[in-house]
Amino acid sequence: MNDGASCSHFPYIYRWTNEGRQGQRCRVLAVGTMYACLVEFPDGFKMVSTVNALREDTAVASNTGVIRDREIGASWRSGEIGNQLDCRDHD
Numbered sequence: 068m069n070d071g072a073s074c075s076h077f078p079y080i081y082r083w084t085n086e087g088r089q090g091q092r093c094r095v096l097a098v099g100t101m102y103a104c105l106v107e108f109p110d111g112f113k114m115v116s117t118v119n120a121l122r123e124d125t126a127v128a129s130n131t132g133v134i135r136d137r138e139i140g141a142s143w144r145s146g147e148i149g150n151q152l153d154c155r156d157h158d
Contacts, residue, residue: 076094076109077092077093077094077108077109078092078094078123078124079092079093079094079095079106079121079122079123079124080092080093080121080122080123080124081093081106081108081116081120081121081122082120082121082122083116083120085114085116085120086112086114088108088112088114091108091109092108092109092124093106093107093108093109093121094106094107095118095121096113098118102117102118102119103115103116103117104116104117104118104121106120106121
């Protein structure tokens with residue numbers, strides 16, 4: 068997998084030290100109650116964590132080339148992200 072594909076398919080960075088995964092790219096497969104989420108890493112490892120442990124790489128999201136990071140938890144609580152992370156409504 069090249070870096071471009073990795074960035075677009077794994078747009079979040081895990082910021083906590085759980086399981087030695089700090090700083091690794093990840094993606095959210097599902098979001099449950101109380102900010103719980105199922106996270107997958109590029110090597111296929113999956114774990115249940117919290118959206119507070121995720122950071123969005125906004126340079127990937129906006130394609131500006133400017134590296135800016137944003138915590139997911141605050142955006143989730145404010146409703147800014149909404150269904151972007153919520154996979155419960157999908158078949």
